[in-house]
Amino acid sequence: MHPRCDNPKVADAIPQSWLFVMKSDEARSWAANSGYEDSVGLYYSYDSNVARSSRVAIGDLIVVRHDDYIAGWGTVESIDVDPNATKDIRRCPRCQRTNWYARAKKVPALKCNGCDGEFEIEDLIHESMPVTAYRANYAGSWTEAVRPVSFRDPLLTTAQTTTDTFNAIRPLDPVRLTKLIEHISGQDFSQPLTSLELAGHILGGGHSLAIVRRRRGQREFRFKMMERFGERCAISGEQPAQVLEAAHLYSYAARPEHRSDGGLLLRRDHHALFDANLVTVNPTTWKVEIAPTLRRYETYAAVEGVELQLPRKMLPDRNLIESHYRTSLEMFDRAAG
């Protein structure tokens, strides 16, 4: 945890805009430092070794990329500074460079890009480097992206004013950023906003979202489902991006992976009822069935017997649907009996 200090870096006139790139642990296996404890939607950690680290200021607009997708955006509300931090640098035992990477299947587990050396994690040379550590906090203004924008999407690549793909903090063009934020927020700003106006829009727009700790990969799973199915609920068809959620067809706790045929994109209320086994899908007819207790609600009675609104080849795994269906029928009986 960083000590809280008064920070001199308050944007004096025009807020800047930055892309913060965050990687989850699996995705940063290449990283030769020990990694930062980042929390999407709350804060961003970096240190003086990172290019542009000293330029980030309170009031700046930030867009956060988490692994392959934009996760959301916010403004920097405060910056914690620890001038006496250290960073653990892990170097190749042969050439001392840091551009080694982890191999998934081969032994030894690591290979160096610098000298082609192969070695194990315990062979790495550790070096403690003194740095100033920063934590930019943005939880109060954080807004989740409702639509997928991958790191390859022109909406993002054209908003970046540099072509670098290495640095974790990258400057963004405030005018082009408007289009990006319009898209990921599902809102129409009708004219380009400056980063100051965008920041004001965030703070004044009533987006005081509660921070929900998401399961690892949940956001990315939702985005992949949206790329697969479009902005459509499998039960009720086309819906605004803001109300679409990705439902798992299996216990994510028992098997923590995200399979593309292991989920459905559902409107938020349908998702809640599906998770509660009050709404299910017949694996033979692919039609929706609802609990008898739901029949008194006009909106839910209306989905009974509706066929899943998906092309045949995009239907989810039948075994998974069957297992959900069986559990649901037991619940229906219990509720009725």
Ligand SMILES: [Zn+2]
């Ligand atoms: Zn090497």
